[in-house]
Amino acid sequence: MSMIQVVNLTFAYEGSYDNIFEDVNFQLDTNWKLGFTGRNGRGKTTFLNLLMGRYEYKGRICAAVEFEYFPYEVKDIDKETLEIVYEINPFCELWQLEKELSKLQVDEEVLYRQFSTLSYGERAKVLLAVLFLKDNAFLLIDEPTSHLDKESRKIVADYLNSKKGFILVSHDRAFLDSCIDHILAINKADIQVEKGNFSSWYENKKRQDEFELKENSKLKKEIKRLTESCRQAGQWADQVESTKIGRKSRVYEQCIDTRAYIGEKSRRMQMRRKNLQNRQEKAIEDKKKLLKNLETGEDLKLFPEKHYASCLLEFRNVNIQYKETGKNVCTDLNMFLCEGDRIVLTGKNGCGKSSLLKAVLQAAGFGDKSRQEVNSMDIQGEWRAASGMRISYVPQSAEFLRGSLYEFISQNKLDETLFLTVLRKLNFSRDQFQKNMEEFSEGQKKKVLLAASLCEKAHLYIWDEPLNYIDVFSRIQLENLIEKYKPTMIFVEHDQIFAQKISTKELHL
Incomplete structure (x- = not known):
């Protein structure tokens, strides 16, 4: 067991006026299985890169282990998988690798295939296996579940649960709960380390937020009351003080007694005013300490429209093929989509879920010039789509996003004010609006596509893996919406x- 110590860590990107981290201090045990959570753009991947020594920073990061980053960059995916394995870890023993792959339910034959022929799930599992075989290594695992199906996520979660010594970045709550024992959370105002899984941390956070909201409400009322009391006490003190000066009496002794009485009364009134002011200042300071880490999660809006047809889409004994290759996507498919239905497509990677979505788009006459593959399906059988159906589509990949947000708004004929408001509610800072979309994180790019969909009036919303790279708080916002x-x-x-x-x-499927 050893510790990773972070001392007075301060970092900002070159040319930026805002620090990503400022005087951050915490320590981690290298035996922990850490889940790493926080809003998109808070600096999770940046922190992993700092541990890897890729950026210059102020402060100290002390560790007696080597850091290894996942996913490892494979420059030539046409090489044999085993060759890539030995490039990553030259000291890897084949029998050890095969043992690890068996735990991940991967057949050893993948080692003798070109890496490019492996599915996303197979690639992720091979890279995890070889990285965990490195001696004295602490793994930094960044978003391993993207594009993994339900079954693969369960296999990877069980594998990670059998290991120790890693930081895992993931926004999948069930996945995190099944394989971690500590949480590292980047909050709005600080970084928090807590024992437990995601659910226990989130429950604690909700309780803390609720407590602070109640305290904040009480303090607001108290500050208002103290402010009024201070004002009244000040008026009374000033009135009493004004009667002390210039007061005359026919009897000299009586004059002295009266002035002494008024002076004492004035002193007490001034002291009361001072005490009230001190209490007011303390209440204001206490209030400032609250709600710094409250994730507002503002309510989003959606503009679904009701279609005159009760059944929007009907497939009976439908076969779907790729036009170019003739490869079957689905055979004997029966699907009925009625008003108010929310159908989730499930199945292993490669079973045709995304292809079926494109077939639905094609059947409904959805045109999309930027992604020609939408119209690449050959639909055979009995099918019907309601006429005049408006569709809002969120594709799986956001890699095609280029240029400024304002160009994107213009190209997609969006309401600029509404679109930017939705992005702000999804935790986009205003300074992001001036950047080109190529500079956005993967989560921020996906939020651009989701925000565009939320701005569109539609009879049918078709979303292909909308939550890839999206933070937990935004997921909850979308669920509520x-x-x-x-x-x-x-x-x-x-x-x-x-x-x-x-x-x-x-x-x-």
Whole structure:
């Protein structure tokens, strides 16, 4: 067992006026299984890069272990997988690697295939296995679940739960709960380390937030009362003080007694005013300490429209193929999408979930010039889509985003004020509005696509893995939004909690 100590860590990107971290202090045990959580853009990946020594910073990071980052960058994916393994870890023993792969339910034959032929899940599992075989290494695992199906997430979670000595960045609540024993949270005002899983940390945070909200309300009332009391006490003290000066009496002794009485009364009134002011200042200082880490999670709006047809989409014994290759996506498919349905598509990676979404888009006459693959499907069988159906589509990948937000707004004919307001509610800072989208994090790019969808009036919302890279607080916002407005949807999402909360039907491929 050894410790990783972070002392007075301060860091800002070159050219930026705002620090990402400022005088941060905490320590971590290298035996812990740490979940790393926080809003998009708070600096989770930045912190991992600081541990890797990729940026210059002020302060100290002391550790007796080497840090290894996941996912490892594979420059030539056409190489044989085993060759890539030995590039990452030249001292890896083949029998050890095969043992680790068996725990991840990966057949050893993948080692003798080109890395490019492996699925995303197989690639992730191979890289995790080889990295965990490095001696004296503390792993920094950044978003391993992106594009992994439900079954693969369970396998990877069980594997990580059998290990120790890592920091895991993930926004999948169920996944985090199943494989960590500590939480590292980047809050609005500080960094917090706590024993437990995500759910226990989140419950503690909610209790703390509720307590601070009540205290804040009490202090606001107290400050208002003290302010009024200070004002009255000041008026009374000034009135008493004014009667002391220039007061005359026919009897000299009586004059002295009266002035002494008034002076003592004035002194007491001034002391009372001072005490009230001290109490007021303390209440104001106490109030300033509250709500610094409150995640507001403002309510979002959606504009679903009701279609005149009760059934929006109907597939009977439908076969779907790729036009170019003739490869089957689905055979004998039966699907009925009615007003108010929210259908979640489930199944292993590669079973055709995204392809089915594109077939639905094509059947409904959805045109999308920026992504030609939408119209790449050949639909055979009996099918019908309601005419005049307006669709809002969120694709799986946001890699195509280029240029400024304002160019994106213009190209997609969005209401600028509404769109930027939605982004602000999704925790975008205003300074992000001036950046090109290429500079955004993966989570921020996905929020751009989601914000555009939330601004569109539609009969049907089609979302393909909308939560990839999206932080937990934004996921909860979206859950609350969909539960409130109950739009008609068909979507793919591997976050079990999200899918279970908002879906009304499941179609397993």
